[in-house]
Amino acid sequence: MKAKYLIGLLLILGALAYLIFGGLGQNLVYFLTPSEYLQDQARYQNRPVRLGGLVKEGTVRYDKDQLELRFILTDGVAEVPVVHKGTPPGMFKEGQGVVVEGRFGEGVFQGTNLLVKHSEAYQAPKAGWTPEEVRKLIEEAK
Amino acid sequence: MLGAVEVKMLKAAQPDRPDALTWVFLGLGLLLLPVGLYLALAAPPDVNQGYLARIMYLHVPGAWLGYLAFFVTFLYSLLYLFRQDPRYDRVALASAEIGLVFMGLALVTGMLWARPTWGVYWTWEPRLTTTAILFAVYVGYFLLRGAIEDPELRRKAAAAVGILGFINVPISYLSVKWWRSLHQTQSIDLTTGKIHMDPAMLQALLFNLFVFTLLYLGFVRFRSLLAAIEDRQEEA
Numbered sequence: 001m002k003a004k005y006l007i008g009l010l011l012i013l014g015a016l017a018y019l020i021f022g023g024l025g026q027n028l029v030y031f032l033t034p035s036e037y038l039q040d041q042a043r044y045q046n047r048p049v050r051l052g053g054l055v056k057e058g059t060v061r062y063d064k065d066q067l068e069l070r071f072i073l074t075d076g077v078a079e080v081p082v083v084h085k086g087t088p089p090g091m092f093k094e095g096q097g098v099v100v101e102g103r104f105g106e107g108v109f110q111g112t113n114l115l116v117k118h119s120e121a122y123q124a125p126k127a128g129w130t131p132e133e134v135r136k137l138i139e140e141a142k
Numbered sequence: 143m144l145g146a147v148e149v150k151m152l153k154a155a156q157p158d159r160p161d162a163l164t165w166v167f168l169g170l171g172l173l174l175l176p177v178g179l180y181l182a183l184a185a186p187p188d189v190n191q192g193y194l195a196r197i198m199y200l201h202v203p204g205a206w207l208g209y210l211a212f213f214v215t216f217l218y219s220l221l222y223l224f225r226q227d228p229r230y231d232r233v234a235l236a237s238a239e240i241g242l243v244f245m246g247l248a249l250v251t252g253m254l255w256a257r258p259t260w261g262v263y264w265t266w267e268p269r270l271t272t273t274a275i276l277f278a279v280y281v282g283y284f285l286l287r288g289a290i291e292d293p294e295l296r297r298k299a300a301a302a303v304g305i306l307g308f309i310n311v312p313i314s315y316l317s318v319k320w321w322r323s324l325h326q327t328q329s330i331d332l333t334t335g336k337i338h339m340d341p342a343m344l345q346a347l348l349f350n351l352f353v354f355t356l357l358y359l360g361f362v363r364f365r366s367l368l369a370a371i372e373d374r375q376e377e378a
Binding site for chain 1: 186187188189190191192193195198258259260261262265266267268271274275278279281282285286288289291321322323324326327328329338339340342343
């Protein structure tokens with residue numbers, strides 16, 4: 001066996017073990033739904049979790065000066081209020097699927113990372129609604 | 143001493159130049175690459191993602207060819223174990239190497255696509271994690287090859303990794319259906335045959351897929367030939 005390849009091989013095996021047992025092993029479920037979270041709330045107290053669901057229509061409040069985003073995350077059954085520091089990602093909007101990383105505290109879910117899920121369907125915009133035309137409309141409205 | 147005819151026969155059996163078909167694949171692939179790029183840039187933007195969706199024309203062919211390449215490695219690793227002919231091992235090696243290049247392209251373009259759409263370059267969700275594992279396994283495939291000096295043992299060990307490593311390809315492909323993930327499900331779903339894509343985008347994607355396949359075939363044939371030349375030098 002050649003030493004340098006052996007070291008590389010051990011590195012790869014270590015990385016694989018980390019990926020399988022560290023990345024996936026802790027929790028095979030990537031995110032919890034608000035229902036699952038509320039059912040077993042004591043278990044997830046003071047522990048970082050990921051919550052996934054839809055941004056409830058009409059609940060988004062964004063404070064531009066404090067860079068503080070508040071909304072309600074829903075799975076259609078249960079709802080969890082979320083507060084997140086920072087600007088929302090470009091594709092964040094009401095009704096959108098999101099995954100929030102963070103922990104529960106002071107009555108709200110405090111997100112440290114906000115991820116936006118998008119659908120697998122790709123459609124061309126209707127005539128007159130290409131990105132340039134939308135930008136022009138916004139600029140004209142100012 | 144070898145006669146002139148025997149030398150000629152040996153040369154035919156052990157070519158040191160790529161054959162015409164290899165050049166056809168490579169030439170046509172490189173020639174059509176700019177056409178694919180033009181089609182990708184001429185395709186309409188997506189209603190939600192705007193022009194960002196165009197990363198798809200690199201990301202999807204990269205990932206598919208990566209999967210295909212690892213399947214070819216799986217197939218030729220099996221053939222090697224059954225027939226014990228080093229030629230099969232060379233194709234398995236070539237395909238694994240090209241597969242790493244294409245899968246690497248899929249990972250990098252995926253990260254560049256994820257930042258503006260999802261909000262992060264990387265997250266440990268099922269599709270990304272299984273693909274990272276897949277990539278690491280085939281990096282390990284080459285480290286293993288480098289670590290073993292006995293050619294026959296090297297080929298057998300590599301074939302074992304080439305066969306076992308492939309298990310992860312269907313897992314990676316179906317991860318978005320099996321588990322909750324951030325990555326969207328397939329837009330061209332091979333398990334149901336459903337397509338969720340504008341026809342103009344689909345055309346551009348399929349054309350780029352075709353170009354990438356030509357390049358893959360050319361690269362694998364070229365790399366197999368290089369491996370044959372390397373083997374001859376190792377024996378000499």
